[in-house]
Amino acid sequence: MSEHGKQMPELDPELKKFNEYTVMREALNNVETLPDGILRMNLGPSHPATHGILQNIIDIDGEIIIKARPVIGYVHRTFEKLGETYTYNQFLTCTDRMNYISPPMNNIAWVLAVEEMLNIQAPPRAQVIRTIINELSRIADHIICNGILGVDLGAYTGFLYVYHYRELVYNILEKLVGARLTTTFTRVGGLEMDIYPDFVKDVKHFLKTYPKIFKDFKDLLIHNRIFIDRSRGVGAISAENALAWGYTGPNLRAAGVPMDLRKDAPYLVYDKLDFEIPVGTDGSVYDRFLVRIEEMEQSLRIIQQCIDNIPEGPFAIEDYHVTMPPKPEVYGSMEQLIYHFKLVMEGVIMPAGEYYSAAETANGELGFYIVSDGTGKPYRVHVRRPCFWYYQSFPELVEGGLISDSVAVMSSLNVIAGELDG
């Protein structure tokens, strides 16, 4: 296996001063100096167990991982730089591609950040619809995370049971916005368009059919001896340690810290809803699994409370400096045409200043630090990507454990390469 470390082309000394930063090159070139019995090998970057383009260079002694070095950046697209050239609504397309397991949540987090800058609020109808879609995508995200965790530990059946219901969520999204993955859901100031007529019926169908199969999924795994043996106590992290690493979201809650922005800094309609924040005890793979299971239950509760109470009314605010005027009016009136033109060419003009806003996405706190210079495009966008903060603790979680456990740890952390690299 260590044969892969074929010598890279010798570097010109002149160039070496530019190339001081060579983690991977050093690791691959110094294979000969390893002690006897220690093997250096690649886990990834393209491996079925890594779910994304993630590379780990690991030193192993038999099956025990001695040292792990994560190498990231394979799907880096410099969204922060692109953000400086996009208008605020255009940047939505970048957020789609960050956590691509649950894109609508990222869209909503971004739009909320921009609305906070403008100090506006979307109409109640849009807020409730956003909440429903937010929670539907949280369920879709956790289905992937927990389902794949089962697959990695040898339980394929459960994943196939629930995957069909993730498909139902995607069908709803497809009918709603026309796309399954790159949803670009919602706009600054409300929704792009109203929900389709059967939306409520489709969501209710999901709410009615999913719990039954979800129970089967839980029965297959929660009390499964093999699953428990492989996951309980594996990759555990203490609450203090998790906070020091900057953990947020389900992974932090599994370590026993009940922090959730939906409760701590309520947005959308979360303050009017009745739901609970599940917490674990030791932050191990099993606890992370259980926390995500319980979060799905709570999400179902939230959707149930919302679905019958979608208020009537406009789906976007009628301030044409922010939202597009209706098309018939654009074709019929000079003033609306100018608004339309201005919005397309310049975007929504933001007040100058520095803003930070965050929302609770499936992986934790997705924060946006935006510096605006008073134009339609941000001067600087920084995205606080939850994955990026907690994945750096990966070596600490897996060193001293088995290779097969590292796969479980990575699955349970729900590391999404697109969000990790930004």
Add this chain to the structure above:
Amino acid sequence: MRGQNPEKNQELLKQVQLKLGKFVSLVEENHGMVVAHTQPDKLLSAMKELKENPLFNFDVLIDLTSVDYLGKRDVRFEMVYMLLSSKTLSRIRIKAPVAENEEVPSLIDIWKGANWPEREVFDLMGIRFSKHPLMERLIMPDGYIGHPLRKDFPVKGRGEDYLIESILRPVKKEAGAQESL
């Protein structure tokens, strides 16, 4: 930020002024968040105080980033830190101006989570951190020249040829001249 209590913010602001007066030059409230301005050489002491003083108890470094104010300010860069207290849920933003080629102390001894974000800032913005155990590129490929998030780096990039040449062949004179980018 949303969810921050204005009264609690005012109280925090006063306490920061009182306890951190020698480390921070200006404390203000900016869009619902307390912002404290400091200097790179006083950063470590200020951060230690904010974490360890039970009055503040900011035990989580929630975000770390940098902004390039090329042509807008005398001091080109600015480091931005955001702290969160898991007990009181209050937040504070610490900002420090950083000149070109100036080093910023690494926060890795206070919060180990500062490791990758600092490397990311070095990689993409080119600000070096002193006493960081591994000040190497994190996201861009090894041997990449330049720091993409700087305002003088072209959005379209410099092209693949430039990149491959920089890795495989000796750097030519004109490419070397752009080292500072």
